[in-house]
Amino acid sequence: MIAIHQNKVKVVQSSFSSEIENQREKALKKLKDITKNQFNRVEKDYLISVINLFEESSPVKIIEATPNEIITQIANIGIIPPNSRFYKNGRAKKTLKSFILEALNYTSLRSSFYPNYFRKIGVKTCVYCNSSLTITAKKTSNNGYSAKFDVDHYHSKDKYPFLSISLFNLYPACASCNRAKKNDEIEFELYTELGAKTLKSEYKFKLHPYSKAKYLTTKDSKNIEFTFEEPIYANPNAKTFKDVFHIEGIYQTQNDLIEELIIKSQIYNKSYLKALKSNFSKLSLHPELFKRTLIGNYVEDKNIHKRPMSKLVMDIAKDLDLI
Ligand SMILES: [Zn+2]
Structure with missing residues (x-):
């Protein structure tokens, strides 16, 4: 319900620069592994443009890309090609989308990285409804608890899986708002360059x-x-x-x-x-x-x-x- 200044977020991101670099390196390696699978021409081209974004030489650092840079990349790369075929990976059959999401490792970052990252930014509640927390705790096998951070992807990860770990695309949200929003795009920008909007x-x-x-x-x-x-x-x-x-x-x-x-x-x-x-x-x-x-x-x-x-x-x- 209120915006956060992009500069404040960038300061936090720089304090996590080695973790973020680590995420990029791992993602790049796994994305390259995906190319071993048989894809059609359109999917192959799409995958290559995603890989390029994660290369060290990429002019845009896609994990730290600003909201404007994200818009540019959406225009450049576009929506993932429709899943016309499934490909075998061991026994599991997966789509290109699920290959990319897995390579970027969003699911595991929910419990390992995002709780610390968003704590440092100062967000503990759902940025949409402000009625709930964004952490869900799950009991682990050794009787402890692991906390998972709920985030909504402002630009849907179903359409743009390459943005699934882009930090400015992540909006802390409760499970209920996350479910309600699905792929709807709403006119609320959490990250702003306008100081007045943060007050x-x-x-x-x-x-x-x-x-x-x-x-x-x-x-x-x-x-x-x-x-x-x-x-x-x-x-x-x-x-x-x-x-x-x-x-x-x-x-x-x-x-x-x-x-x-x-x-x-x-x-x-x-x-x-x-x-x-x-x-x-x-x-x-x-x-x-x-x-x-x-x-x-x-x-x-x-x-x-x-x-x-x-x-x-x-x-x-x-x-x-x-x-
Ligand atoms: Zn909510």
Whole structure:
């Protein structure tokens, strides 16, 4: 629901440069192994252009390619040729797409590399719905746990398997949003060059004007209504977050959060807040931390990715003049 500055991401990428170089070398070696299989002319040409992208001499470093460079490569290389034939590999029969995906090793990077990489970028929640974490934990055979990071491929890996490990093509997403999006392309760019987009989200939850009064009279959280506002998309046919991710449906189940905020807005009125601040001045709390403690979540758009539900809670708390 808010963008991250590309420069910030590039700094993190450079701190992982040896791991990324290692990914490139391994991918290149495995991609070259694929050429041993029998492919038709179109598939062979496609595979060669993918291999070229992973060569050390390639002018574009495809794993670190910027969003604009990714668009250029999509235009150059295009969609994977339709899988007209299957090829034998031992006993398994695989398509060219699955050969490429396996060579690039995306599946194993989900548990080995992406959790550390995205922790360093500061993303812990789904960048689409902000209602869930992006980690799923699985029990391992020795009774420990292994964490898998869920990411959505902004440009689908079904169409463009060569972008399956391109870091700017990876959008941390919960399993449910990832499933919902499938191959839909939506008009939300997580990585931006515009500083303003990293400070203010273009999305907003808004409490219905009469909801507070209605709730306080009835004490029934069913009377709490809110809307989710989206930016005006450049493409009038763009799919909306409401359509694709069912944002309002997800958040309607969280009315109790809004209920607590309404009650807090009654208890923590201006004079009580002033008294609290002076009584506990010894704690020397930063104003942001004071507000965060008050509402139980982050209070600035730039921190949305740090905790689930933060966008809803901060927007409604602002509507209620609580922060
Ligand atoms: Zn989600």
